[in-house]
Every structure is written in C-alpha cells, then in structure tokens.
Amino acid sequence: xxDLDQALVALRHQLHQIPELGFEEVQTKTxxxxxxxxxxxxxxxxxxxxxxxxxxxxxxxxxxxxELDALPITEVPGLDYISQTSGKMHACGHxxxxxxxxxxxxxxxxxxxxxxxxxxxxxxxxxxxxxxxxMIEEGVLQHHPVDEIYAIHNLPGAPLGxxxxxxxxxxxxxxxxxxTVKGQGGHASMPQVGVDAITVASELVLALQTIVARxxxxxxxxxxxxxxxxxxxxxxxLPGQAVLKGDARARSPEDRQxxxxxxxxxxxxxxxxxxxxxxxxxxxxxxxxxxxGVPTEAVYRAGDAAACDVLRDRTPMSFSEDFAHFxxxxxxxxxxxxxxxxxxxxxxxxxxxxxxxxxxxxxGAEFWVRLVQDRLPVSKG
Numbered sequence: 188x189x190d191l192d193q194a195l196v197a198l199r200h201q202l203h204q205i206p207e208l209g210f211e212e213v214q215t216k217t218x219x220x221x222x223x224x225x226x227x228x229x230x231x232x233x234x235x236x237x238x239x240x241x242x243x244x245x246x247x248x249x250x251x252x253x254e255l256d257a258l259p260i261t262e263v264p265g266l267d268y269i270s271q272t273s274g275k276m277h278a279c280g281h282x283x284x285x286x287x288x289x290x291x292x293x294x295x296x297x298x299x300x301x302x303x304x305x306x307x308x309x310x311x312x313x314x315x316x317x318x319x320x321x322m323i324e325e326g327v328l329q330h331h332p333v334d335e336i337y338a339i340h341n342l343p344g345a346p347l348g349x350x351x352x353x354x355x356x357x358x359x360x361x362x363x364x365x366x367t368v369k370g371q372g373g374h375a376s377m378p379q380v381g382v383d384a385i386t387v388a389s390e391l392v393l394a395l396q397t398i399v400a401r402x403x404x405x406x407x408x409x410x411x412x413x414x415x416x417x418x419x420x421x422x423x424x425l426p427g428q429a430v431l432k433g434d435a436r437a438r439s440p441e442d443r444q445x446x447x448x449x450x451x452x453x454x455x456x457x458x459x460x461x462x463x464x465x466x467x468x469x470x471x472x473x474x475x476x477x478x479x480g481v482p483t484e485a486v487y488r489a490g491d492a493a494a495c496d497v498l499r500d501r502t503p504m505s506f507s508e509d510f511a512h513f514x515x516x517x518x519x520x521x522x523x524x525x526x527x528x529x530x531x532x533x534x535x536x537x538x539x540x541x542x543x544x545x546x547x548x549x550x551g552a553e554f555w556v557r558l559v560q561d562r563l564p565v566s567k568g
Contacts, residue, residue: 209312
C-alpha cells in the first residue's frame with residue numbers, strides 16, 4: 188500500500204470515529220476545510236464546504252460531490268476505529284465518499300493534466316434530503332457555476348470497484364405520508380358504541396397495497412410501505428385515534444402524483460364507509476434522480492480509463508438521493524461503485540454492522556481523477 192493510500196485509510200478511519208448527523212457536521216466540516224486548505228485549494232464555508240481548484244486557462248467547470256452526514260444508528264462492535272459517539276455511525280459510507288474525493292483533490296492539486304475548474308462539494312444532511320437544496324438556496328451554483336456535476340455512492344454486495352449507472356432515472360423519489368383516523372374511542376367490551384380507529388386504520392393498511400398491486404402499471408417500480416401504526420388505545424380501551432406513517436417510492440413524477448391521488452381517494456372512501464374523519468399528509472422530500480446522457484457517457488469512459496469493471500444501463504435503484512436537486516439544476520450523473528461482497532463491506536447500507544471498504548479508496552480517487560481529465564482535457568494546441 189502506497190503512502191497516499193495509507194493516508195487515505197487513516198483519514199477514513201478518523202472520519203468514521205466522529206460521525207455527525209445532518210446539519211450538525213461541525214467537526215467533519217472543519218476537517219474537510221482544513222485538508223483542502225493544506226492542499227492549497229481555495230475554500231468556501233457555509234452550509235457545507237466547497238473547494239475550488241483551477242488549472243490552465245480553460246473556462247469549463249465540473250463539480251464533484253460527497254456527503255458529510257452520518258446516521259442515528261448504534262454501531263456493532265468489532266472495528267478498531269469504531270464510532271466514538273454513542274448512537275451515531277457512518278452506516279452509509281459517507282466517510283469513504285469524503286475520503287475518496289479528498290484523495291482525488293490531493294492528486295489533482297499537484298497535477299497539470301487538466302484544464303479548467305474543479306468544484307469539490309461537501310454537502311450536509313443527505314440522509315434527510317435537505318442538504319443539497321440548502322446549498323443550492325445558499326447560492327452554491329450561482330457563486331460557483333459549473334457545466335456538469337457528479338456523485339459516487341458505494342454499493343455493498345457489488346464486486347469491489349465495479350461502476351454502474353445509466354442514462355435517465357437512476358434513483359427513485361421518496362415521499363413520506365401520515366394518515367390520521369379520527370374515530371370514537373370506547374370500552375373494549377362494547378365496540379358497537381364507538382368507532383374503533385384500529386379497525387378502520389387496519390383496513391387502510393391493506394387497501395393502500397392495492398395502489399401498487401392494482402392501480403399502477405406492473406413493473407413501474409413503485410413501493411408503498413406503512414412503517415408505523417400508532418393509537419391511543421389501552422388494555423381495555425378502544426382507540427379513538429390511529430395514525431399510520433409510511434414511505435412511498437416512485438420512478439417517475441407521474442407515478443408519484445398518482446400514488447398521492449389514489450391514497451387520498453382510498454382514505455376518502457374508507458372514511459365515508461365508516462363515518463369517520465381521515466386526514467392525509469403526503470410530503471415529497473426526495474425527487475427522482477435523473478442522469479443526463481453526456482455526463483453518463485463520460486462516467487463510462489472514465490471507468491474504463493481507471494481499469495474498473497463498468498456495468499452500463501444498470502437497473503434503477505429503489506433508494507433515493509437528494510443529489511437529484513443538483514441534477515435538476517445542472518446536467519450530471521450519479522453512479523454506484525461496488526463496495527465488495529463479503530464481511531462488513533457486503534452488509535446492507537444503513538445496517539449497524541456495515542463498513543466502507545478501505546480497498547475502494549484508491550479506486551474511487553483514481554476514477555475521479557480520470558473523470559476530471561476526460562471532462563477538462565488539456566488543449567493539444
């Protein structure tokens with residue numbers, strides 16, 4: 188392992204030990220800014236951290252994004268560099284994403300083989316879908332305009348270093364819904380006197396599954412999941428109120444809008460049938476992530492140049508990414524990079540025993556360098 192690779196591993200382990208949740212990434216932001224400045228890269232701090240690296244006279248600019256935040260998960264013991272903050276851990280690999288991007292920054296800062304501007308974006312609060320929009324509203328794309336934008340996410344279970352992406356939809360939207368049933372509580376021995384909110388809400392749980400099973404086209408890739416069922420009932424008290432909370436995923440704005448419409452339609456029908464009031468809240472935090480054609484082809488070329496296994500036109504992912512807000516504003520590409528298939532590196536994202544694969548750090552840094560060389564080539568003249 189080279190000195191640079193060892194330095195990347197040490198940095199990644201340091202980041203892994205100091206996980207911070209969305210919009211609380213104080214230590215993490217400080218470390219990003221300090222590392223960039225040590226490389227001689229211009230730094231701007233705000234909601235996130237932005238590094239600006241210019242070479243040559245080229246007027247083109249591209250942005251590369253990594254995420255700062257961790258998750259509210261208690262890490263399973265077993266690592267020498269386990270999280271030092273109780274109840275928080277880097278269970279999605281953002282520690283690795285930051286390190287790969289800093290590794291590329293280190294190489295590019297001392298290189299003369301690109302012509303133009305690279306904008307390194309370290310974004311807060313990706314997990315709740317709020318960080319990208321916050322940076323955009325702060326003016327990151329106005330103050331540092333770019334022609335294209337790119338982001339990597341590791342993918343456990345895929346071969347180490349395998350790059351996969353596609354033109355068009357790459358990640359689903361995520362909408363959070365909350366349905367409140369207002370019935371009439373009463374004594375458990377006399378259910379006919381009131382309107383049991385549990386029974387009505389249970390009917391809703393089952394009816395909501397018909398949205399995907401019977402109201403959307405087969406193969407649409409949509410998901411409607413009820414994840415919480417809360418009531419004010421007790422041992423011998425029928426609840427007068429029940430709240431259903433859940434998560435809906437869609438692969439097109441049209442399907443997302445249809446899910447909301449059908450959900451409200453079903454709730455209205457159940458309310459009428461049982462003579463109760465049902466309120467529906469449906470909020471979209473992550474919109475669909477769309478990759479543009481030219482940036483996606485550039486990712487394929489950079490992957491080939493970095494000697495990676497490149498999987499073209501992969502199946503869209505069911506998870507969501509707030510990188511979508513960036514690609515809505517600027518042509519870009521979101522790509523997956525295999526984290527390995529065994530051990531903690533192969534465990535699912537957001538699991539308490541997941542860990543980013545250190546062997547991926549130099550691969551990801553090399554890919555970023557090759558992409559910059561492809562998109563900001565040095566003029567032969």
